[in-house]
Amino acid sequence: MFDKGVVSCLNYIEAVPWSESEEEKLKNLFARCTFDESVTQDILARLQLEGPSGSEDLAAQLIQSIAGGTNGIARKELQSLVNGLLSKSSVYQKDPAGLNKESLYSICHSCLNSLVELFEEAPDSTPSHCAAAKQVENINWLLEILIDKQMAEDFVCLWANQKKLIRMHQKASPMVRYELSRISACVFIALGKGELRCPGDVRFAVLEAWFGPMMLDFGWLQRCSKGLDIRVLEEGLGLALLTLSLKQQQRLFVEWFRCFGGKGTECPNLSKAFQVWWRRSFVRRS
Numbered sequence: 001m002f003d004k005g006v007v008s009c010l011n012y013i014e015a016v017p018w019s020e021s022e023e024e025k026l027k028n029l030f031a032r033c034t035f036d037e038s039v040t041q042d043i044l045a046r047l048q049l050e051g052p053s054g055s056e057d058l059a060a061q062l063i064q065s066i067a068g069g070t071n072g073i074a075r076k077e078l079q080s081l082v083n084g085l086l087s088k089s090s091v092y093q094k095d096p097a098g099l100n101k102e103s104l105y106s107i108c109h110s111c112l113n114s115l116v117e118l119f120e121e122a123p124d125s126t127p128s129h130c131a132a133a134k135q136v137e138n139i140n141w142l143l144e145i146l147i148d149k150q151m152a153e154d155f156v157c158l159w160a161n162q163k164k165l166i167r168m169h170q171k172a173s174p175m176v177r178y179e180l181s182r183i184s185a186c187v188f189i190a191l192g193k194g195e196l197r198c199p200g201d202v203r204f205a206v207l208e209a210w211f212g213p214m215m216l217d218f219g220w221l222q223r224c225s226k227g228l229d230i231r232v233l234e235e236g237l238g239l240a241l242l243t244l245s246l247k248q249q250q251r252l253f254v255e256w257f258r259c260f261g262g263k264g265t266e267c268p269n270l271s272k273a274f275q276v277w278w279r280r281s282f283v284r285r286s
Contacts, residue, residue: 007039014043023047059086060103063145067107067138079141086145101151104142108155111138112162119168119176129176136179140186147195156198159187160206169213177213178220184210185221185233191243192236204248207240211252215259219266238273249277 018026027047030040062082069075086099115135118128146152169177187206190196198206214237222230241252253274260267 006035010035010039010043014046018046057100057103059099060107063099063104063142064107064110067111067142072134075137083144087148099145099149101149104146104149104151105154105158108139108142108146108158111135111142112158112165115139115180116162116164116168119165119172129179132176132179136182139183143183143186143190147190152190152196153198153202156187156191156196156206157202159183160202160209162209166209166213174217174220178217178224181210181214181217181221182226182228184214185228185237188214188240189232189236192239200244203240204244207244207252208248211255215256215263215267218268219263222265234268234270235272237268238270241270242273242276246277246281250281253277 013026026043030044030047059082062078066075066078066082069078112135115132118132118135121128143152143155146155165180169180184206187196187210191198191203191206221228221233241249244252253270256267256270257274260269
């Protein structure tokens with residue numbers, strides 16, 4: 001009768017949902033007690049995954065699925081969900097190594113290739129703008145994940161080498177091309193905050209490549225910020241410039257000075273950073 005009672009209890013436990021606290025109690029129970037395998041195998045299958053977990057590959061699959069999603073509201077909800085699961089402070093994140101770097105960069109390359117194709121097909125059409133905005137959102141989200149996992153340095157080099165996109169930026173409608181500067185904005189802010197610790201030649205390469213387009217697009221970024229904090233962008237861009245050599249700083253600050261004199265508030269205000277560069281270059285030296 002006792003054995004039948006145990007089996008009845010186990011059958012009941014297997015059939016009902018568990019709270020997380022009940023799940024922990026069951027794990028402790030099965031770690032201490034041994035029951036007939038034929039009775040407990042279904043419960044154990046709910047408690048532990050057999051074989052390699054494959055959590056990194058699965059996370060990459062989920063990210064890829066979100067990147068390809070078409071419902072904007074659902075995409076944002078799922079992005080928030082995945083961010084919570086992958087966060088360093090998350091109770092679900094047990095593996096400090098996190099996501100597979102190659103998988104994340106593979107998705108980055110896919111999104112960048114899609115962006116290039118969109119600009120090649122119809123650089124100034126409304127459908128292209130909507131699709132481009134989606135890919136930019138994907139790339140910036142991936143960049144956030146890479147920064148959180150301390151894997152983002154290679155992305156700076158990747159973005160600096162987008163020669164084709166830079167050429168197409170010059171020809172595209174301002175209504176579309178400013179989306180590209182949204183990616184640059186995230187890179188510049190991260191550089192300014194010290195979240196991206198790249199070699200000096202890489203920092204200069206990305207600033208040299210995308211500083212000019214940022215000057216052209218800044219007015220559109222102000223009008224269509226989409227959550228981008230313009231003051232944070234101005235501060236981050238200025239601090240990023242100050243990480244370069246004084247000669248490189250002079251080249252870009254002179255370019256900004258001319259642009260600001262002609263466009264005013266349609267150009268980022270880098271006055272604070274400019275003054276720092278000037279004092280370092282001339283006042284303190286003399």
